Amino acid sequence: MARLDCDWHGENARAFGALEHPDLTFLPARVVGSSGMLAFAQSSLERPRDESWWLIVIGQNPQALAGAWSRLGPILKRTGVSLLFYAFDEASRTMPCFSELAPHLDILIHDEFPLDAKSAARLRPNCRQVHRSWVANLVPNAVPFQENPERALLFLGSQLGLTPHRQRQINFLQATFKDRFHAIHDHSLPVADRASVNRWKVSFCPEGRKFATPAMSATHTDRPFWSGCLGMVPVCEDSVQGGRLESLNRSGMILRYAHSDLPGLRDACERALEMSLAARRDIYDRFNREETVGRVVAPLIAAHLSES
Numbered sequence: 001m002a003r004l005d006c007d008w009h010g011e012n013a014r015a016f017g018a019l020e021h022p023d024l025t026f027l028p029a030r031v032v033g034s035s036g037m038l039a040f041a042q043s044s045l046e047r048p049r050d051e052s053w054w055l056i057v058i059g060q061n062p063q064a065l066a067g068a069w070s071r072l073g074p075i076l077k078r079t080g081v082s083l084l085f086y087a088f089d090e091a092s093r094t095m096p097c098f099s100e101l102a103p104h105l106d107i108l109i110h111d112e113f114p115l116d117a118k119s120a121a122r123l124r125p126n127c128r129q130v131h132r133s134w135v136a137n138l139v140p141n142a143v144p145f146q147e148n149p150e151r152a153l154l155f156l157g158s159q160l161g162l163t164p165h166r167q168r169q170i171n172f173l174q175a176t177f178k179d180r181f182h183a184i185h186d187h188s189l190p191v192a193d194r195a196s197v198n199r200w201k202v203s204f205c206p207e208g209r210k211f212a213t214p215a216m217s218a219t220h221t222d223r224p225f226w227s228g229c230l231g232m233v234p235v236c237e238d239s240v241q242g243g244r245l246e247s248l249n250r251s252g253m254i255l256r257y258a259h260s261d262l263p264g265l266r267d268a269c270e271r272a273l274e275m276s277l278a279a280r281r282d283i284y285d286r287f288n289r290e291e292t293v294g295r296v297v298a299p300l301i302a303a304h305l306s307e308s
Contacts, residue, residue: 009061012058013029015138018139021301040055047080052082053080055083059091062097067100069100070100073104084105084107090113093116106126106128107300108129112131112132128303130296136225136293139294145280149231151273152273155170155204182200200232201272202234224245228286233272238257253283255272256268
């Protein structure tokens with residue numbers, strides 16, 4: 001699990017390193033980590049005047065510098081480095097150092113629920129806030145569209161989240177679709193293996209193992225998003241809150257079924273397996289165009305610079 005989590009963070013770094021925007025030229029990115037932060041701050045003293053430098057931090061990683069943000073933040077501001085935090089989940093409510101980091105942020109991307117009020121009060125008035133949690137940490141269109149996938153479905157789950165409810169769904173799908181159902185019971189896939197799973201047409205993405213928490217009930221995990229970027233048809237259980245998955249469902253980008261509704265799950269999978277080539281192409285294009293890390297971050301940086 002630790003290896004796969006590091007792998008996931010590494011893929012985010014690769015996606016940030018491939019940012020594109022029509023109004024900007026992105027220079028090669030540097031990955032510094034907490035151990036390299038002092039050297040990064042020192043190098044920013046020599047920042048060329050015609051370059052805008054950004055420090056991007058993600059997830060719960062800022063906690064590794066707890067106690068240092070009150071000193072590091074002002075240094076970055078003095079040297080002209082902007083700070084973007086992509087939390088993906090509920091960092092303002094769960095990460096102890098958020099209130100220390102907040103006053104130094106230029107852009108905050110957080111989950112779909114309100115920020116912790118006490119922590120939110122620490123943000124500067126001109127900090128740009130966007131509520132958008134899970135997306136795909138893939139470079140857009142990095143994986144070519146699969147024209148002729150196998151008419152079968154893949155469950156990508158986790159032993160950590162193998163609840164009785166989820167086990168019932170797996171048993172039901174195995175009995176219903178037999179050799180057309182494939183299951184991977186790992187925490188997640190190594191990112192290098194993602195490009196291989198679109199040999200199957202459908203990706204079954206049930207509720208996240210933190211289904212009851214606000215962030216996960218809105219968007220589950222990132223799996224529906226990178227499944228869509230691979231050109232697979234995501235099938236998802238409906239979440240408590242709806243959120244972006246419900247919006248994607250209404251536009252036909254994913255197929256949903258009601259919680260615990262096994263016949264509804266079967267029908268959604270059958271519809272997904274019958275989806276046309278043109279409809280799958282629309283899913284692939286939409287997710288790569290709108291639901292990747294880079295496509296969220298680059299326009300926000302551009303907007304910030306245009307107003308500076």
